[in-house]
Amino acid sequence: MSIRFSFDINKTIAALAFLARRPGAKLDMFLSIKRLYSADRRALASWGKTITGDRMVSMDQGPVLSTVYNLFKGIGTADHLRRWKSYFGETVNNTVQLQRPPEFDLLSEDETDALEAAQDEIGSVAPWHVADFLHDLYPEWEDPHGGMRNIDPAKILRKVGRTEDEIHMIEESTESFNQIEKMFSRL
Numbered sequence: 001m002s003i004r005f006s007f008d009i010n011k012t013i014a015a016l017a018f019l020a021r022r023p024g025a026k027l028d029m030f031l032s033i034k035r036l037y038s039a040d041r042r043a044l045a046s047w048g049k050t051i052t053g054d055r056m057v058s059m060d061q062g063p064v065l066s067t068v069y070n071l072f073k074g075i076g077t078a079d080h081l082r083r084w085k086s087y088f089g090e091t092v093n094n095t096v097q098l099q100r101p102p103e104f105d106l107l108s109e110d111e112t113d114a115l116e117a118a119q120d121e122i123g124s125v126a127p128w129h130v131a132d133f134l135h136d137l138y139p140e141w142e143d144p145h146g147g148m149r150n151i152d153p154a155k156i157l158r159k160v161g162r163t164e165d166e167i168h169m170i171e172e173s174t175e176s177f178n179q180i181e182k183m184f185s186r187l
Helices: 009-020 029-047 066-072 078-087 109-123 127-137 153-159 164-185
Strands: 026-028 056-059 062-065 095-097
Touching (some): 009 026, 009 066, 029 066, 029 109
Antiparallel strands (some): 056 062
């Protein structure tokens, strides 16, 4: 079994907007995705789940959140794109502009702390060194040689010292949560 979280478009939008801080602010696609990956990784290591629920992958320029990456490129489900476009303008020169603030109360204090820490961590590195910095910092990243490789959250949990019993409990609780969410989505 591998850990598969359920992507949460609303929390993802809130997290990205939190990184932007104010309407009209622009978000660089590359740096925003790296910051959000770092925050998701911190959340996973700390409490066994991510902020966004997005699928983590290795790409040439480092670890990426795949759905967020696609949303920046204008790719996604109709519902996700509709929600995305209601908060962010079109991607121009690999940046999006925050049009209006989302519901920040979707984010817990721990999640905003993880986002702040990721902002500080990535912000301390020159943009042209971020990919190499993350390759070194995150051992779960594997060179995909021009493609994309899934990153199993269990691998991250092992790297941060979680036991196999803890990882198994996280897998089971995530699976239970996903099943409950699926049942409620049908109502």
